Amino acid sequence: MxxxxxxxxxxxxxxxxxxxxxxxxxxxxxxxxxxxxxxxxxxxxxxxxxxxxxxxxxxxxxxxxxxCAPHKLELLLLDATKATDFIDIIEKGVDPIYRLYYGSGKRRREVNAISAVIQ
Incomplete structure (x- = not known):
């Protein structure tokens, strides 16, 4: 709408x-x-x-x-492209998201199920 x-x-x-x-x-x-x-x-x-x-x-x-996590990631990437130490900024932003899902079998199953639906 x-x-x-x-x-x-x-x-x-x-x-x-x-x-x-x-x-x-x-x-x-x-x-x-x-x-x-x-x-x-x-x-x-x-x-x-x-x-x-x-x-x-x-x-x-x-x-x-x-x-919205994808929007946060987008903002992170936009900021990172303006910075000189691009890799550090990416790691700081992506690492917590990775740890959130990697550290939990349940969360990994859930995100995999969502991924299967949207593919």
């Missing part, structure tokens, strides 16, 4: 419209939504009036917000 306004209210309206478009009612959304992921833009993650704050108010329960 198109975002008519780039502020938190506009993004939230487009998000809800998209969810309604796939036949989720407001009741379904409130009952089933437990987490969401956004990039780090203040319109999304803003602590006072971001989309996540507005969603939490709408849900009336705890809603987990996860900063």
């Amino acid at each position: 198109a975002v008519k306004s780039a502020d938190a209210n506009g993004v939230l309206a487009a998000l809800l419209e998209a969810l309604h478009h796939v036949d989720l009612t407001d009741g379904d959304i409130k009952k089933k939504m437990i987490a969401c992921t956004f990039d780090g833009a203040s319109v999304n993650q803003g602590a006072k009036g971001g989309v996540i704050v507005k969603l939490r108010e709408l849900m009336g329960h705890v809603l987990i917000s996860i900063w």
